[in-house]
Amino acid sequence: MMVKVVTIGGGSSYTPELVEGFIKRYHEFPISELWLVDIEEGKEKLEVVGNLAKRMIEKADMPITVHLSLNRREALVDADFVTTQMRIGQIEARILDEKIPLKYEVIGQETNGPGGLFKALRTIPVILDIVKDIEELCPNAWLVNFTNPAGMVTEAVLRYSNFKKVVGLCNVPIHIRMQIAEMLDVEADRVHIDFAGLNHMVFGLHVFVDGEEVTEKVINRVTSKDNKMSMQNIAALDWEPEFIQALQAIPCPYHRYYYKTREMLEQEKREALENGCRGEVVKKLEAELFELYKDPTLDIKPPQLEKRGGAYYSDAACSLIASIYNNKGDIQPVNTRNNGAIASLPDDSAVEINCVITKDGPKPIAIGDLPVAVRGLVQQIKSFERVTCDAAVTGNYRTALLAMTINPLVPSDVVAKQILDEMLEAHKAYLPQFN
Structure with a gap:
């Protein structure tokens, strides 16, 4: 069969991860066309990444045709899978998301707190426009979204469109499983974790190796100073052992922002002074990566990409796509409609949970x-x-203020309003619904 995949945000530095994953799984997912799509501002990056993708596929000797396009509608016609990996406002918007809250003694982070709110406000209207195009041009396609905040994007598509063939994906659960496997010195495919919660707010409730529960053992390991259990983009501050032992669940790295708020804020402030905020660090990393990508002799995903924070991204993405395509019935943690799986949350909300x-x-x-x-x-x-999803769709100022204020990382309604007003002004070019 001929299989067509369209990747919107194809000029992303992560694209070589995705291409590597498709090459590895060609035997079970015979992709014939890969369309990499971007906007005019991303044209140069698209060409650099696209040429690297072509060299990778040529080296692998795979019959996959790569198309580069700035025309989303042209690319979407008759697609089987659509993946989205966008950053509305590019890296400069992320830097603002991180730096502005710090001025008010509030954590500035890409997907949590005020930064997560504004990334969602910029992203959700664009995603809903893409969904309209999918419904018209490739209604049978699956939309697999990697764009952060993945949980809110999935929530918005489920709640504000009639399109239901959407799955949100994050590399955090697979990252946790890989780290636990390494911690226990076993192969990753022997480890099973019962994940449940929300995107970047997911917990490992039970851990098994070869079907035998080892949760207590893992909790004890997680609290030791030799096992940081974090990611490239999150400071690996130590947990209080007694706290995690009392919690009786494996936290994800992002939980540090909520359970160690003061310490993470101080860490962010120090890093911002010494090296710049994480967005500024990523900007430098990306510049270095794209210089590597330009090398006409480079035909593999460079190992330096792991510093970007996307470890196991291709494994998670391509494993999900191949499982849908082949009706595998295997178990993977994804963002999808709850449908009663987590009784503590509404049935119609997006959750991150193990799914068949x-x-x-x-x-x-x-x-x-x-x-x-x-x-x-x-x-x-x-x-x-x-x-937040409601604010993104309606452009209602009061709704946005409500969202900002009820986020646990924001200390008061007064601070919420100050941050909201400054960030609305800073991002006004990408927030037409508020104008």
């Missing part, structure tokens, strides 16, 4: 209520996500 992956999409595995110790925080973040 079929040709008809993810089927969430019911876990009942979340443990009482984590339930309240997850519900508060879901309230924030729901209100």
Whole structure:
């Protein structure tokens, strides 16, 4: 069969990860056309990344045709899978998302707190426009979204469109599984984790090796100073052992922003003074990566890409796509409609949870209520996500202020309003719904 994949945001530095994943899985996912799509401002990066993709495929001797396009509608015609990996406002918008909150003694982070709010406000209207094009030009395609904040993007598509063939994906759960496998010195495919929660707010409730539960053992390892359990983009501050032992769940790296707020804020402020905020660091990394990508002799994904923070991205993405295509029925953690799987959250909300992956999409595995110790925080973040999606669609100032204020990283309504007003002004070019 001929399989067509369209990647919107094809000029991303992550694209070589995705191409590597398609090459590795060609035997089970015979992609014939890969369309890399970007906007005019990303034309140069698209050409650089696209040429690297072509060299990688040529080296692998795969019959995959790569198309580069600035015309999204042209590319989408008759697609089988559409992937999205965009940054509206590019890296400069991320830098503003991180630096402005710090001025008010609030964590500045890409997908959490005020930064997550504004990334969602910029991104959701664009994603909903893409969904309209998909419904018209390739209505049978699956939309696999990697764009952060992935949970809110998935929530918005499910809630504000009639398109239901959408799955949100994040590399955090697979990153956790890989780290636990390394910690236990076992192969990753022997490790199973019961994941449940929200994107960047997911917990590992139970851990198994070869079917035997080892949760307590892993919790004890996670709290040791030799096992940081973090990611490139998040400071690996130590957990208080007694806290994690009492929690009785494996936190994800992003939980540090909520359980170690003061320490993470101080860490961010120090790093911003010494090396710049994370967005500024990423800007330098990306400049170095694209210089590597330009090398006409480079025909592999360079190892330096791991510093960007996208480890296992291609494994998660291509594994999901191949499982839908082949109706595998295997278990993977994704963002999808809850449908009662987590009793503590509304049925119609997007959640991040283990699912059985079929040709008809993810089927969430019911876990009942979340443990009482984590339930309240997850519900508060879901309230924030729901209100944020509403603000993104309506452009209502008061709704945006409400979302900012109920986020647990923002200390008061006064501070929320100050940050909101400054960020609305800073990002006004990408927020036409508020203008």
